Amino acid sequence: xxxxxxxxxxxSLSPGERATLSCRASQSVTSSxxxxxxxxPGQAPRLLIYDASSRATGIPDRFSGSGSGTDFTLTISxxxxxxxxxxxxxxxxxxxxxxxxxxxxEIK
Amino acid sequence: xxxxxxxxxxxxxxxxxxxxSCAASGFTFSSYSMNWVRQAPGKGLEWVSSIxxxxxxxxxxxxxxxxxxxxxxxxxNSVYLQMNSLRADDTAVYxxxxxxxxxxxxxxWGPGTLVTVSS
Numbered sequence: 544x545x546x547x548x549x550x551x552x553x554x555s556l557s558p559g560e561r562a563t564l565s566c567r568a569s570q571s572v573t574s575s576x577x578x579x580x581x582x583x584p585g586q587a588p589r590l591l592i593y594d595a596s597s598r599a600t601g602i603p604d605r606f607s608g609s610g611s612g613t614d615f616t617l618t619i620s621x622x623x624x625x626x627x628x629x630x631x632x633x634x635x636x637x638x639x640x641x642x643x644x645x646x647x648x649e650i651k
Numbered sequence: 652x653x654x655x656x657x658x659x660x661x662x663x664x665x666x667x668x669x670x671x672s673c674a675a676s677g678f679t680f681s682s683y684s685m686n687w688v689r690q691a692p693g694k695g696l697e698w699v700s701s702i703x704x705x706x707x708x709x710x711x712x713x714x715x716x717x718x719x720x721x722x723x724x725x726x727x728n729s730v731y732l733q734m735n736s737l738r739a740d741d742t743a744v745y746x747x748x749x750x751x752x753x754x755x756x757x758x759x760w761g762p763g764t765l766v767t768v769s770s
Contacts, residue, residue: 576754576755576756578756578757580696580757586762587746587760587761587762587763588696588746588757588760589760590751590756590757590758590759593751593753593754593756594753594754599758631695631696633696633756633757635754635755635756638710639698639710639712639713640698640755641698642695642696642697642698643695644695645695645696
């Protein structure tokens, strides 16, 4: 199975700053079939990005995804207070679908 | 508005069984593949099982294969997860989630139901 490794484990930033989250795959992700999710405490995950760079419906344009092959990035251009959460990447190019372990974005 | 509501979670002893349900509304349920994804306390997300729109294709994670069974009833807009031979490491919040129309990522999620396996 494809193992996804997210870094850093925790990102401490202030509102207004730029956040860059990494997701590295143990093997190439077919056709950039990679998604990003946001999860806040006590809530279900929410889809942000799919196909590595396509924003889901209703997602603000401060969220962007990039990458291909084994290296993918989620960028939040200017952090808003509601963006402090845990972010997961997920690949769906090869069965079984797998998730990264998550990156927590916390207020500095 | 898409709504998914899970039910059936609770406390069960090791070796016991539990059946989870997910009631869907706000979309054409019979056209979409459905999934169960779980999250152990304080841990990350783990895909558990998927079922295609007409139940022809069914998949399981190795960790639950042979113990869990996914099914659906399109007339009732519901998907189920029968969990047998439960173990302590099955303790998690179980989420019901839709597949997207355009790929095998999870478009919409329910709020989840907690399953605790403990003696």
